[in-house]
Amino acid sequence: MTLFCCKISGLRFWVICGALLVFTACQDNSSSVIDFGYESSSSLTLSLSNSSDQPSTPRKLDLSSSSSRVPVVYDKDPKFACSDSTKIFGEFTDARDGHVYKTVKIGDQVWMAENLEYNREKYTGESKYYYSWVDAVGGIAAGCSGDDGSVLYISDYVYKKHFVYDGVTFQNCPIARPARGLCPDGWRIPTTDDFQTLLDYAGGSKYAGKYLKSTTGWSGVGNGLDCFGFNALPSYSKDDPNGLFEDLHILTDEPKALYMSYENPFAYFTSVTTYEASGYVVRCIQGDGNYGLDLPIDRAENTYTGSFESFTDTRDGHVYKTVDIGGWVWMAENLSYGSKETYTYDEMINAPVTGCYLDILIWGDDYGMWNYCAAEYPIQGICPDGWHVPSSYEWRVLSAFVNGLSNATNFAEGAYTGPMLKSTSGWPDGKNGLDAYGFGAKPLEGKDQVRFWSSTNAATTWDWFGNVVLTIGADSARLKTDEINGSYEASVRCLKDDDSQKRTSSSPSDFSIKPDEPTTYSGEYGKFTDERDGNVYRTVDIDGTVWFADNLKYEVPDALSFCNCADTTSCDGRGRLYPWDVAKNACPAGWRLPSVEEANHLLMLAAQAKYDLGGFERTERFFKDTVGWKYKDGYNTFGFSAVPAGEMFYRFDSLSVIDEESCNVPKGYDELMLTGWSVSAGYWVDGENAKGEQAYLYINESGVSEFVSWYPTPPNTFKNYYRAISVRCVKD
Structure with a gap:
C-alpha cells in the first residue's frame, strides 16, 4: 500500500x-x-481500490474542522x-x-x-x-x-x-x-x-x-x-x-x-x-x-458498484435515483422538472433571495454588489422541497472528495475530477468516464460537455452578472464564472439539504478580496467670473493645480467655435468646442491651457486611485461627473466633473467655407468611433510631440487616455476633417 x-x-x-x-x-x-489561530483537522483517510473492494458504508468528508488555513x-x-x-x-x-x-x-x-x-x-x-x-x-x-x-x-x-x-x-x-x-x-x-x-x-x-x-x-x-x-x-x-x-x-x-x-x-x-x-x-x-x-x-475498473436510493418529486411524480457521496446525498440524474433538460438562470433560481439577488434580472450596472453580498445557503431554487441547487462551495466539496483531498478550499480542476464523475457511456470520441461514485454526469445527445448551475453568483471580467458554473468536458472539469444572458442554459443537479451545508458566501472558504468603495469629491469649489462675457465657472484644486471644473464657454471674437454636441443650438450647458488654433488663446487672463505634465499628473492621480481600489474600476470614472453620461456615470473623485460635450468634425470647401460638419464622427467613419452625442469628452493640452502633433486628453464611455494622447492637427486623419473639442483652463 x-x-x-x-x-x-x-x-x-x-x-x-x-x-x-x-x-x-x-x-x-x-x-x-x-x-x-488557524484551525487544523485530523487526517482524512480515503481508501481507493478496485470495484470489488468498495466500502459498504458511506465515507464522510468531515468539514467541521477543515484542514484548510483561513486567510x-x-x-x-x-x-x-x-x-x-x-x-x-x-x-x-x-x-x-x-x-x-x-x-x-x-x-x-x-x-x-x-x-x-x-x-x-x-x-x-x-x-x-x-x-x-x-x-x-x-x-x-x-x-x-x-x-x-x-x-x-x-x-x-x-x-x-x-x-x-x-x-x-x-x-x-x-x-x-x-x-x-x-x-x-x-x-x-x-x-x-x-x-x-x-x-x-x-x-x-x-x-x-x-x-x-x-x-x-x-x-x-x-x-x-x-x-x-x-x-x-x-x-x-x-x-x-x-x-x-x-x-x-x-x-x-x-x-x-x-x-x-x-x-x-x-x-x-x-x-x-x-x-x-x-x-x-x-x-x-x-x-x-x-x-x-x-x-x-494504477486505477482499474473503479466504476461504482454501490447502492442507489430513490426520491419522488411530489410536484410531478418523477422518481430520481440518488447516491451518497462523502456523506452528502446527490441526485444521480439531472433534474427534469417541467419536462426540461436544461434551464435558464431565471428558471433555475426560481425565486428572489432577499438581500442578494435582484427580483428581476436587470442587464445593467447595478449588480456589482453581488460578488460580496452574503446570501444564506442552501438556496432551493427549482429543486424540490428538502433539496437545493449546489453552491460553488458544495461543488468544491464534491471535487475534493473524489480527489481524496482533506479540504474543499479549492476546486480540483481537470483530468481527475472529470473521469471520476463522468458516466461510463454517452461521451463522444472514447471520452467516457469511470463514474467511480455513481454521479453519472452525461452530456446531452450530440454534445461533448455538460454544464451545471450553482447558486453562487459573481461578476465576470467586465463586471457583467455571472454564475459560477461547473463544466465537465471531454477532457476536464472546472468551475468558471460564465456571463449570463437570456439564452444561456445549463443542467441542474439537486443536493439534499444537510445542516453541514449551511454557510454564507462570506464564509472563510469563500474568501475574496473586496476592494474599497470609490469616493466622490466632497470638497468645496471655488468661483471665477470671466470679465470678458460674465460667465461664471467653478474651480477646483487638484493636488496643487487649480482647474476649471466646467468647460469654457467664451466665444472668441472673429474665430471659429461650436456649441457642444449635447445641444448644438446652445452652448450654456457644456461649453463650446474649439479648434486647436482657437483653443490655445481662448482662456481668460491669469489662466491657460494645461501642460502635458499637468495633464499626465492628473492621469497619474487617477491611476493611483484605481490601483488603491484594486484595479477593477475604469479610470475614466474618476474624472466623469456623477450625472449626464449616457451609459455609466462617474465618481467625480477629484472634482474634475467631466461631461460628455462630444467633439465636432468639420471641413472646408474650395472657398474656405465650412461645407460639412458632424458632432462626434465625420460621415463615413461611424465604424471607427462611438456614435451618439453623449459618449465622449476631449480637452486640448498645450504641447506637441516630435512630429508636431497636438496633445489632448480624451475620455469616452469605455476608457481614458492612460497618458496624454497626440492628435495630428491640422488637418486630422479623417479625410482632412478638422476637429474641435472642449477647453479646461488651469490657473497660472
Missing part, C-alpha cells in the same frame, strides 16, 4: 491533485511569528514601517551551476530573494525567468513506469491531458509534495500554505503585494515598498521586445501561482497552465522537498 501526503489551502482557485491509494493530511511545517483578512492597511533593518539577508550558492542567490528571512521563513535561474535555457530558450509548471515542479528526471515498463515523464501525461483512460482503466502519476522540483538541495517549491503564511505576515492578500513588490520595475503606479526584502519583480516576457511584463506569477507545487499585478496592491492565487511556459517564475523556500514523482498508481 502506497502512502502519499497532500496538503493544500489558499483562495478559491483551481488545483489538481493526483489519484492515490491512500490519502492522509500532511502536517503543516510552515509557521509564522504571528499566531493567527487573514485585514480591514485596514497595516502600514508597515519599511526599513533595511527589517530585512535579514544571506547568500546561498547553488552547487549545480555555481549561481549565488540572495536570501532573506521573513518571519520564520527563509526565501530566495531572487527568482530561480537554474537550467532555464533548457526549458525556455532565450526568454528570461520562464518555466512551465511541469518543468519547475516535476523536474527533469521525474518519471513513472508505463504499462509496458517504459519510463513516462510527467510531461507525457500532461501533454496527453494529464491522463490515459479508455472507460475502464485510469492511470495517474502524481507529484511528490512538498516538491523539491528544480530547487537545489535544502530548498523546495513553495506550497500554497507557504505563500499564505507569507501573505499573512505581510498584511494579508489585500495589501501584501504593496509590501512584497519591488520598489522599481513595475508599470505606472504599480511599484511596491519591498518592506521585507522579497523583491517581487514583474515577470519577463519572451513576446515583449523590451523584456518587461506587468504581472508576476510565482509557481506553487500545485498548478497554481501567487499572482501580483501592477494594477493593485493585492497578492492572491490563480490557476496556471501545466503544459507550457506562460511567464511563470520560481522562488524557492528553504526546507526539504521530495524530488520527482511518487510511485505510479
Whole structure:
C-alpha cells in the first residue's frame, strides 16, 4: 500500500491533485511569528481500490474542522514601517551551476530573494525567468513506469491531458509534495500554505503585494515598498521586445501561482497552465522537498458498484435515483422538472433571495454588489422541497472528495475530477468516464460537455452578472464564472439539504478580496467670473493645480467655435468646442491651457486611485461627473466633473467655407468611433510631440487616455476633417 501526503489551502482557485491509494493530511511545517489561530483537522483517510473492494458504508468528508488555513483578512492597511533593518539577508550558492542567490528571512521563513535561474535555457530558450509548471515542479528526471515498463515523464501525461483512460482503466502519476522540483538541495517549491503564511505576515492578500513588490520595475503606479526584502519583480516576457511584463506569477507545487499585478496592491492565487511556459517564475523556500514523482498508481475498473436510493418529486411524480457521496446525498440524474433538460438562470433560481439577488434580472450596472453580498445557503431554487441547487462551495466539496483531498478550499480542476464523475457511456470520441461514485454526469445527445448551475453568483471580467458554473468536458472539469444572458442554459443537479451545508458566501472558504468603495469629491469649489462675457465657472484644486471644473464657454471674437454636441443650438450647458488654433488663446487672463505634465499628473492621480481600489474600476470614472453620461456615470473623485460635450468634425470647401460638419464622427467613419452625442469628452493640452502633433486628453464611455494622447492637427486623419473639442483652463 502506497502512502502519499497532500496538503493544500489558499483562495478559491483551481488545483489538481493526483489519484492515490491512500490519502492522509500532511502536517503543516510552515509557521509564522504571528499566531493567527488557524484551525487544523485530523487526517482524512480515503481508501481507493478496485470495484470489488468498495466500502459498504458511506465515507464522510468531515468539514467541521477543515484542514484548510483561513486567510487573514485585514480591514485596514497595516502600514508597515519599511526599513533595511527589517530585512535579514544571506547568500546561498547553488552547487549545480555555481549561481549565488540572495536570501532573506521573513518571519520564520527563509526565501530566495531572487527568482530561480537554474537550467532555464533548457526549458525556455532565450526568454528570461520562464518555466512551465511541469518543468519547475516535476523536474527533469521525474518519471513513472508505463504499462509496458517504459519510463513516462510527467510531461507525457500532461501533454496527453494529464491522463490515459479508455472507460475502464485510469492511470495517474502524481507529484511528490512538498516538491523539491528544480530547487537545489535544502530548498523546495513553495506550497500554497507557504505563500499564505507569507501573505499573512505581510498584511494579508489585500495589501501584501504593496509590501512584497519591488520598489522599481513595475508599470505606472504599480511599484511596491519591498518592506521585507522579497523583491517581487514583474515577470519577463519572451513576446515583449523590451523584456518587461506587468504581472508576476510565482509557481506553487500545485498548478497554481501567487499572482501580483501592477494594477493593485493585492497578492492572491490563480490557476496556471501545466503544459507550457506562460511567464511563470520560481522562488524557492528553504526546507526539504521530495524530488520527482511518487510511485505510479494504477486505477482499474473503479466504476461504482454501490447502492442507489430513490426520491419522488411530489410536484410531478418523477422518481430520481440518488447516491451518497462523502456523506452528502446527490441526485444521480439531472433534474427534469417541467419536462426540461436544461434551464435558464431565471428558471433555475426560481425565486428572489432577499438581500442578494435582484427580483428581476436587470442587464445593467447595478449588480456589482453581488460578488460580496452574503446570501444564506442552501438556496432551493427549482429543486424540490428538502433539496437545493449546489453552491460553488458544495461543488468544491464534491471535487475534493473524489480527489481524496482533506479540504474543499479549492476546486480540483481537470483530468481527475472529470473521469471520476463522468458516466461510463454517452461521451463522444472514447471520452467516457469511470463514474467511480455513481454521479453519472452525461452530456446531452450530440454534445461533448455538460454544464451545471450553482447558486453562487459573481461578476465576470467586465463586471457583467455571472454564475459560477461547473463544466465537465471531454477532457476536464472546472468551475468558471460564465456571463449570463437570456439564452444561456445549463443542467441542474439537486443536493439534499444537510445542516453541514449551511454557510454564507462570506464564509472563510469563500474568501475574496473586496476592494474599497470609490469616493466622490466632497470638497468645496471655488468661483471665477470671466470679465470678458460674465460667465461664471467653478474651480477646483487638484493636488496643487487649480482647474476649471466646467468647460469654457467664451466665444472668441472673429474665430471659429461650436456649441457642444449635447445641444448644438446652445452652448450654456457644456461649453463650446474649439479648434486647436482657437483653443490655445481662448482662456481668460491669469489662466491657460494645461501642460502635458499637468495633464499626465492628473492621469497619474487617477491611476493611483484605481490601483488603491484594486484595479477593477475604469479610470475614466474618476474624472466623469456623477450625472449626464449616457451609459455609466462617474465618481467625480477629484472634482474634475467631466461631461460628455462630444467633439465636432468639420471641413472646408474650395472657398474656405465650412461645407460639412458632424458632432462626434465625420460621415463615413461611424465604424471607427462611438456614435451618439453623449459618449465622449476631449480637452486640448498645450504641447506637441516630435512630429508636431497636438496633445489632448480624451475620455469616452469605455476608457481614458492612460497618458496624454497626440492628435495630428491640422488637418486630422479623417479625410482632412478638422476637429474641435472642449477647453479646461488651469490657473497660472
